[in-house]
Amino acid sequence: MHAGWGHVALAGAWGALVGLERRAFLQAMFSRPLVAATGMGLLLGQLQTGLYLGMVLELFYLGTASLGAALPENDTLAASGTTAAAAMMAAQTGGGGTPAIWSLSLILFAGLGLLGRAVDRRVEAYSATLSAHGLELAEHGELERAVRQNLWGIWPYAAVYFVLNVGCAALGMWIGTFLSQVPLVVLRGLAWAFPAMASVAAAIAARGSRARNAALWGLVGAATMTAATLVLAWVSE
Amino acid sequence: MIGPGTHLSRSVELRVFLRSLLLQASWNPKGMQNLGLVYALYPALQVLYPDPEKRREAVQRHLTFFNTHPYVAAAIVGGVLYHEERIAAGEEDPRRVNEFKGALMGPLAALGDGFFWLSLRPAAGALCAALVPWLGAWAAVLFLVLYNVVHFTLRAQLFRMGLQLGDRLVEAVARAHLPSRGARLRAVAAASAGAAAAYLAFAFGAQQGGVGGWLLAGGCLALGALSYVLVARKVPTAVLTAMAALLAGCLGAWL
Numbered sequence: 330m331h332a333g334w335g336h337v338a339l340a341g342a343w344g345a346l347v348g349l350e351r352r353a354f355l356q357a358m359f360s361r362p363l364v365a366a367t368g369m370g371l372l373l374g375q376l377q378t379g380l381y382l383g384m385v386l387e388l389f390y391l392g393t394a395s396l397g398a399a400l401p402e403n404d405t406l407a408a409s410g411t412t413a414a415a416a417m418m419a420a421q422t423g424g425g426g427t428p429a430i431w432s433l434s435l436i437l438f439a440g441l442g443l444l445g446r447a448v449d450r451r452v453e454a455y456s457a458t459l460s461a462h463g464l465e466l467a468e469h470g471e472l473e474r475a476v477r478q479n480l481w482g483i484w485p486y487a488a489v490y491f492v493l494n495v496g497c498a499a500l501g502m503w504i505g506t507f508l509s510q511v512p513l514v515v516l517r518g519l520a521w522a523f524p525a526m527a528s529v530a531a532a533i534a535a536r537g538s539r540a541r542n543a544a545l546w547g548l549v550g551a552a553t554m555t556a557a558t559l560v561l562a563w564v565s566e
Numbered sequence: 567m568i569g570p571g572t573h574l575s576r577s578v579e580l581r582v583f584l585r586s587l588l589l590q591a592s593w594n595p596k597g598m599q600n601l602g603l604v605y606a607l608y609p610a611l612q613v614l615y616p617d618p619e620k621r622r623e624a625v626q627r628h629l630t631f632f633n634t635h636p637y638v639a640a641a642i643v644g645g646v647l648y649h650e651e652r653i654a655a656g657e658e659d660p661r662r663v664n665e666f667k668g669a670l671m672g673p674l675a676a677l678g679d680g681f682f683w684l685s686l687r688p689a690a691g692a693l694c695a696a697l698v699p700w701l702g703a704w705a706a707v708l709f710l711v712l713y714n715v716v717h718f719t720l721r722a723q724l725f726r727m728g729l730q731l732g733d734r735l736v737e738a739v740a741r742a743h744l745p746s747r748g749a750r751l752r753a754v755a756a757a758s759a760g761a762a763a764a765y766l767a768f769a770f771g772a773q774q775g776g777v778g779g780w781l782l783a784g785g786c787l788a789l790g791a792l793s794y795v796l797v798a799r800k801v802p803t804a805v806l807t808a809m810a811a812l813l814a815g816c817l818g819a820w821l
Contacts, residue, residue, distance in 0.1 A: 353591045356636055358687065358713050363695055367706040380698050383706065387695045388759060389803070394683035397675065398595065398633070428770065436811060439804065456594035456601075463601050467625050470618060472608070475625065479605035482592030514819045521782060521818025522811040524770035528786040529810045531763030532793035533803050538688050538755035544794060546753045550696075550760030551787070558768045 332373075332420035332505065337498040339372050340413035344406070344494025349486035351405045352449070362386035362408035369409050370426075373498075375416035378426030382412045382434065385523075388530040390442075392537015400453075403445020406493060411438040413494050414501030421505025429519035430508070435526060437504070438497060448493070452485045574610050574647060581609040583725050586643045589636050598633035603643070610647050614654040624650065627660060634671040635678025640721045641735055642670055644728025666733060673736075677744055685748030685755075686716055692758035699765055763790045778821050785814065 347368070351360035358364060363383040370379015390404035415434035419426040459478045466475035535547035574582075589602035604625055615621035634642060649663040694701075694709035701708060720742075727735045764787065771783025793806050 352593065353588070355587050356590070357717065358710060361687070361691060361709070363691060363698075363709055364706045367703050371703060376703060380702060380705075384695045384698045384762065387691050388762060389807075391688045391691055391755065391759065392684075394679065394687075396679050396683065398598070428773075432811065432815075436808075439807075453594050456592040457596050459592045460594045460597045460601050463604070464597075464626075464629055467622065467629055470622050472618075472622060472625050475629075476601070476605045476608045479588060479592045479601040482594075482601070483588075518815035518817075518819035521774075522815040524766050524782065524786045525789055525810040525814030526807050527766040527770075528763050528790035529793045529803075529807050531759045531766070532790045533797055533806075534688075534692055534759035534762075535756045536794055536797040538692065538752050538759060539684055540752035540756040541749065542753075543756040546756035547760035547763075547794065550757035550762075551764040551790075552760075553757075554696075554761040554764035555768070558764070 331423070332417045332502045336373050336417065336420070337495055337502065340369060340409075340417070340498035341491040341495035343369050343372050344409040344413065344497075345487040345491035347405050347409055348490025348494075349483055351403075351486075353483045353486050360405040362390055362404050365405050366408040366412040369412040370416055373413065373416035373420065375419050375426050378415050378419055378431065379412050381426070381428075381523075382415060382431055383408060385431075385435070385527045385530050386411065388527070388534035391534035392539065400446055400449055402442030403449060404442060406445030406448075406490065407438070407442040409490075409494050410441045410497035411435060413498040414438055414504070417498050417501035418505035418508060421502055422508050427516075427520065428523035429516040432519040432522040432526065433504075434501070435523075441493075441497070444493070448489050452482075452489065455485055456482045573651060574613060578609050578613055579647070579729065582606055582643060582647060583640065583722070585609070586640060586725070589639055589643075597629065597631055599636075599639065600629050600632045603632045603639075603646075604628045606643055607646060607650070610650065614650055620654075623660070624653075627664060630664065632667060632671065634675040635682065637682055637717060637721050638674040638678035638724055638739075639671075641674060641724035641728040641739065642667055644725040644730075645670070645732055645735055647729055648732040670736070674739070677739065681744040681748045682717065685751040686713060688755035689751035689758070692755040692762065696758040696762040696765065699769065763787070781817075781821070782814075785817070789814075 347360045347365040366383030366386060367379045370376045386408045393401040393404060395401055411434045415426060415430050418430050459481050463475045463478035535543050540546055586606040588605060589599050592601045593599060607628055611621055611624045615624050645666055646663055649658060649666055652658040653660050653663060690709050690713045694705045698705045727738050731738055767783045767786035771779040774782050789810055796806055
């Protein structure tokens with residue numbers, strides 16, 4: 330599959346949808362990295378890329394939450410933008426996604442979570458003006474218009490996350506044209522970096538679970554999976 | 567019948583519930599969810615207060631600061647309707663509804679954060695992330711189903727409780743034992759994260775093959791354990807991830 334501008338637009342549309350679902354509407358968790366990245370991968374014809382990036386980013390951001398007025402890093406933009414870029418890189422190479430491409434995307438687009446948080450702050454400041462305007466309208470008895478101010482808070486999320494995801498996808502498409510020139514030794518190093526980053530993400534997740542005896546539970550999970558893998562390997566031999 | 571003394575119809579209640587899904591559309595640092603709350607309540611206020619002046623007072627009553635967990639807010643929205651029906655009928659002082667909101671939004675926010683954000687979501691997320699190798703894209707679908715069956719059921723129940731019980735909803739919410747259920751869910755999240763780490767280490771080790779594969783698998787498991795300790799000692803996660811990538815990258819390139 331070859332990457333095209335249609336795919337870039339599609340990445341923007343999905344990014345906008347999950348971006349506004351995260352905060353402005355519903356919050357049924359379509360915006361979680363596992364869903365946002367898988368959906369992005371599926372739409373761009375790179376499902377495996379979406380799945381593995383979604384899995385790792387879900388673990389990485391497992392413990393983050395918007396508590397009270399605190400604003401955490403934007404896990405949705407991190408997932409949708411990183412996956413859009415990785416999927417476009419993979420498509421440009423003409424093959425499927427590889428751990429080297431996933432690592433490269435995670436490294437290059439690591440700042441998206443922080444960028445998303447900065448954007449969220451700006452949108453909140455805009456929403457404060459809507460609230461003030463709503464109060465003013467209510468005082469003058471224009472109640473319908475006052476309550477409708479709430480809906481004006483939705484469009485900035487859709488617009489900003491559309492643009493940002495389009496940017497990530499376009500950047501991924503551009504970077505993809507250079508991938509064939511990357512030396513094999515660097516690609517091999519990047520391929521090893523992916524499971525290493527995934528291990529760190531899992532450790533962050535176990536810690537972020539806030540479970541009592543989280544280390545013990547994590548160990549039980551890892552031991553069970555190790556035993557199951559070894560038994561399966563032994564049986565298949 | 568429209569106006570004071572009326573009971574809201576099911577269709578108005580449903581409209582208020584559906585509009586409460588937009589509670590955070592204009593979340594802002596000053597009033598927080600104030601505009602979202604008024605937007606949700608407006609269809610009911612239109613029915614309860616046919617007199618424009620009374621309706622204006624009701625809208626202004628709810629444009630004050632309001633912030634709670636977006637799901638458990640359904641209980642407060644239902645409770646506000648319970649009180650507004652009585653205020654419109656002249657049975658209650660209008661201040662009563664703001665006292666109700668003020669008393670409940672903090673405790674319910676803590677309850678919602680603890681159960682949904684810090685327990686159910688991590689448990690469903692980590693479990694389904696660990697199931698990705700077996701279920702593929704269905705892992706994401708399973709996550710949405712697991713999470714939203716609980717989310718929407720509780721959200722609808724809380725709205726109904728608020729509507730029927732008013733202030734007494736606190737006792738009903740306490741009977742749900744959400745904090746103790748949350749503790750079990752957090753253990754599921756930690757165990758699933760450990761399982762995912764082990765799977766990824768072995769899967770990528772097997773892909774590499776040979777001695778290098780065993781080194782990669784063992785190294786990743788050790789790195790995971792070390793990272794757990796370092797995260798506990800407040801080492802920034804970005805630094806840890808970058809160091810892990812650099813270390814593994816150099817080893818992979820060298821071997």
